[in-house]
Amino acid sequence: MSTQAWTFIFVGTTFALYLTIAWLTRVKDTQGFFVAGRGVPAPANGMAIASDWMSAASFISMAGIISVMGYAGSVYLMGWTGGYVLLALLIAPYLRKFGHYTVPDFVGDRFDSNVARLVAVVCALFISFTYVAGQMRGVGVVFSRFLEVDITVGVMIGMAIVFVYATLGGMRGITWTQVAQYWVLITAFLIPAIAISIKLTGIPLPQVGLGSTLIGDGGQAVYFLDKLNQIQVDLGFSRYTDTFVGTWDKANVFFVTLALMIGTAGLPHVIVRFYTVPSVKAARWSAFWALLFIAMLYLTAPATAAFARYYMIESLNGQAEETLPEWFENWERTGLVQWFDDGDGRVLYSAGDDNEIFRSGSLGGPELAAIRQDHQRWLDTGGVTGADARPVLRGKGLSGPDRDIIVLATPEMAELATWIIALVAAGGLAAALSTASGLLLVISSSVAHDVYFRIINPQADEKQRLLVGRSVIGLAVVVAGLFGVYPPGFVSQVVAFAFGLAAASFFPTIVLGIFSKRVGTLPATAGMVAGIGFTAFYIIASVYGGMAPWTFGLFERGISPQGIGAFGALLNFVVTFVLTPFSKPPSEAARDMVDQVREPEMVETGERVPGL
């Protein structure tokens, strides 16, 4: 059977599964809609968090990024897992004890201020929309690459599916769908990694294989990583395992990792998950399960990255037109990888000016065709007319293959069965859809609960609130879909923004709200505004305004916008601490609330927020 037939089968089956779950988990009240009735067992919640967390970017792009960055790719590996330790120890159990519906809810109640609540709502909405746009695009890309349907049609299908299960089942539907999606995506990620590890090192555990010797390399046992380092050096790249190369100096690796960790712990769509479990204890355990399930992918990704790097270089370099591997021809059509020969008829992928492997990036079809035509003329006439495409593409920063190809084409590189390739397509879709639905719920609850119910119409009854919740989620799906069809150019850059804002706003404010009884309304709000303001200014000025990154007089290189959230969070803490002695202590009620949140004992049945 062909890859495409298998893909239709896998994608069709998984989508049918998601819709079945949606029907079985449909809800009738706001508890069910916003916090899944608080009845999700810890391991299931852990799986839901894991698939909520691991987006199209984690699944499709991360291994590819690491593959290019080598050691420095660790910023994503450590940053996106280390945040869970902060979540588990500093946030999850206490927010569960607080027991409302959203993150702005906690900020607004603890600091007794609707201004703080609104600032938090704006942050939550901004972070969620930024993120969800990328997910919908990811759905479209997977559809177009594996099923050869138009990106727009792909996005529409994705929207329709999410629309059904998110409006029908709310958080409950989303949670159980995500549990299913976790298994689809992790299977799709692990099988190719295991297969390729066996092929290269004979060891089925990719994490062990990465540190082992290669098989069949002239009888002499050579460690895989040593061999990869050697190949990299021979081609002019830096050694794969070497630390602090190029722009990734120690300070930048440190602060980007820190910013991603703090940002992770402050992302609203992850935090709200801890409201869905029955108890404080279950909140802690679900953080453990979540990180365990996430680690399955994050410990495998470095192995996939390094193996794929090796495979790609080895299977391309020195090949002629006729001997090029099949995967290359398949993916050449998508533009993710391009070969422009220098005239010797042999492929060379290197770090130097003689590199012949490129990607088409954002170049349009006609533009690329023109470059290719010029290049062919240049080859045919021996350089008299036409133009060498290589300096042109190098000038546009398009050297080397697209990073997405690492995960998408690895099964083909390793010549795995066609059904495994199809499984990767279903996995990519599961990763994108699960993250999108979690974010849509945050958008819905921020508007329907925090703005509509808590501020605009506190008298609203269950029915009205549920209707508003469903309408907002429906509307948000459409907006997200539009972002997917017409991606704003800034999407890839604003991911740094989402993490920066989460780090600078939610994390410090929530942690201080729990761990200090002295911090009151004014210092907390001022800290939050200062943190957000500084982070937003730095990112906008350096990404769009051409501002040189700051060294703070301490570091040799400026801090990249990705790492600035760490400084934003620090500023938030500092401003809050400095203002606290001069401001009114929090009210008696707020101090009691802190005690309540710290006390682990709770009555587990029939609990309702007063006034609901």
Add this chain to the structure above:
Amino acid sequence: MTAGPDLHDPAIHAALERYWRANLRIMVSLLLIWAGVSFGCGILFADWLNQFRLPFTGFPLGFWFAQQGAIVVFVLCILVYCLAMNRLDRRHHEELERLARRR
């Protein structure tokens, strides 16, 4: 707010204070380990550690910490936290029950 013990009772409040201090001790120790493996071994000392290898493997040590070791320790940190807090919660619960019986 969820119902629970009456925290305005001085004896119960004192019990909560003791619970909280024990919690902070557990938390701070685990956070030191968390920072030690990631920011310490994985970043600040990674270049120095890279001259060694993880025994019996081809991993340079700093590289291994950054891409494998730190993540494994993160998972263990949360596991230890859950187990330690379960124990602490149980002792706290017994203390509250003793207080309730004395009345």
